Amino acid sequence: MPKRILQGTVTSDANAQTVTVLVERRFTHPVLKKTIRKSKKYRAHDEKNAFKVGDTVRIIECAPKSKTKRWEVLEA
Incomplete structure (x- = not known):
């Protein structure tokens, strides 16, 4: 199964x-x-402390x- 990528x-x-x-994700209420906006926070691993x-x-x-960490920062 492919790994999910989020922005x-x-x-x-x-x-x-x-x-x-x-x-943040947007979807249309059935x-x-x-259009509804929902957001969720993820804790991600940042090896070099490069992101602010x-x-x-x-x-x-x-x-x-x-x-709590199941995600890695891929790129900016």
Whole structure:
């Protein structure tokens, strides 16, 4: 099965080698036919601490690195 790749914005870089990425998705409500925005935060591994708050990054699924990290930063 292919690994998922998501795009989002870095909202926190306070922890060592970890960034928090906010990923937003849009979809049409099945009944109301209204466009809805939903967002979710993912914790991603950033080996070199290269990304700062506000950067747009792509993240990819990986094997668990810690209790909460299951994603790696792919590129900016």
